[in-house]
Amino acid sequence: MADSIFGIHEKALQIRTLRGEVLASNLANADTPNFKARDVDFRQALQQESDRFSSQSLQMSKTSGQHLGGESLLSTSDFLKYRMPTQPSLDGNTVEEHVEKAQFMENAMQHQATLEFINSKISGIRGALKGE
């Protein structure tokens, strides 16, 4: 039900949150030797998520009408990728703070935009319910 109300934005919000988490961990590990920076391929992740929910073959089959629909968590294996550093460092760390910071800020802005979309959806529905 919630799926049909918020559409793609619910998935987008989940992936943005995950991406924020990954980028925060890159920044926290900026001084860890041999740490490899990672990032979420947003386009691929969203594609995978929406495919998963649109195709019936991947849905869990219910043996009783009273069963709840199963909803699995994001599987991150495919769209979590390693960042290619522009300037390699001696200790094997591939975090470039300026890049990660910029990506984190960008992700935060997009996160806010997604929240804004959901918000206007809610007020739209609320308006419809009130009959205004």
Add this chain to the structure above:
Amino acid sequence: MSLFKVLDISATGMHAQTVRLNTVASNMANVDSVSSNAEDTYRSKQPVFQTILEDSINQPASGVRVKEIVENQAPLKMEYNPNHPMANDEGYIYRPNVNIVEEMANMMSASRSYETNIEVMNTSKQLLLRTIQLGQ
């Protein structure tokens, strides 16, 4: 809500950088602690960072922790100073192998990283607040 996890991750980063700042402070404070033999002389301490690997392999994001604090094995500075009260029988004193320039650079790097983690926390906090305010 895994935005709370961002706060945890940044907190581990801040903690690790605090330890690093502490070792810098200790190194700087002991830069002039001389002694009469090599064993008793202060050696520069350096923290070694390590990613916290969670038990689950599917965990994409992880924090950082201080694995250990190692003592710098670089040779100590021997100085011929027979008039020094700490001088040994041959007239030498030992000075710590603390490199002030290195420590300054370390301190700046640590404080910048600390700031970065605070910024990440602040941004995440704003996003969380906006999420809470959805539909209001």
